[in-house]
Amino acid sequence: MLSCQELTELVTDYLEGTLKLGDRMRFRMHLALCPPCREYLRQMELTVGSVGELRESHIPDDVKGELMSAFRDWKQQG
């Protein structure tokens, strides 16, 4: 049986789908019996999802403008 501590160290391998079949089964078995580890896994997933929400892909217009004008200069030289 996996310990809780061992489970916390396998959580990324589990989420990445890189656990071998036997380990995956032990992982799930432990989860089924252990509410705190279920909470831990849930929090890890929530953390990953929340980090993803930090994504900012806006480019300020002046930066875009500068890059495009550098591009035009580059063309002229070419």
Place this chain on the structure above:
Amino acid sequence: MSATAASAVIASPQDLALVERVLAGEDAAFAELIAAHHASMERLARVYVHSGDVASEVVQETWMAVLDGLQRFEGRSALKTWIYRILTNKAKTRGVREGRIVPFSSLGREDDDRGPAADPDRFTSKGRWSDPPSPWGHDSPEAVLRRKESMRALQQAVETLPPSQRAVVTMRDIDGWSAEDVCNVLEITETNQRVLLHRGRTRLRRALESHYRGE
């Protein structure tokens, strides 16, 4: 650092078509490249250098290097890999010059690359929880981030990760890259990538937990 990842995948037909359009001087094609990568490039560059301004400079320089080198792009790697390798090389040079500990540098060892990722004090000697995770009362990322302080705490936690972890977490979890692409750009192995991701994510969960516990 250990052996590099398997050779980068080759450029897709879309990559090659885009390169051709940029080389032909099509504004829309360059604009497309910028829209796809500029913000992510700044995020990654920021891991290597000390300020957002310097990161912006590094990205600008990278774009110029991309344009100047594009003629020689032979499609032996994905376009993205090629661009981001130019970026990380420039950012690394700049970071080293600034005396920063840069990710994957032979100069500085990071404090946190061995031992368990989660705090061992949270467990009994038998490895059971002695201090189990406290419930968060939120069940979606949107709910977590609706509170400005939580978002701020998370942002800050990302910024204070050891640089190699921050690089991997930024690419994987913020920018949504595949593990393979990350390995190709950072020239690290799959295993190394996964370890860094794990340690980084573990720290971020802990940071959010501390935030909710009011620590």
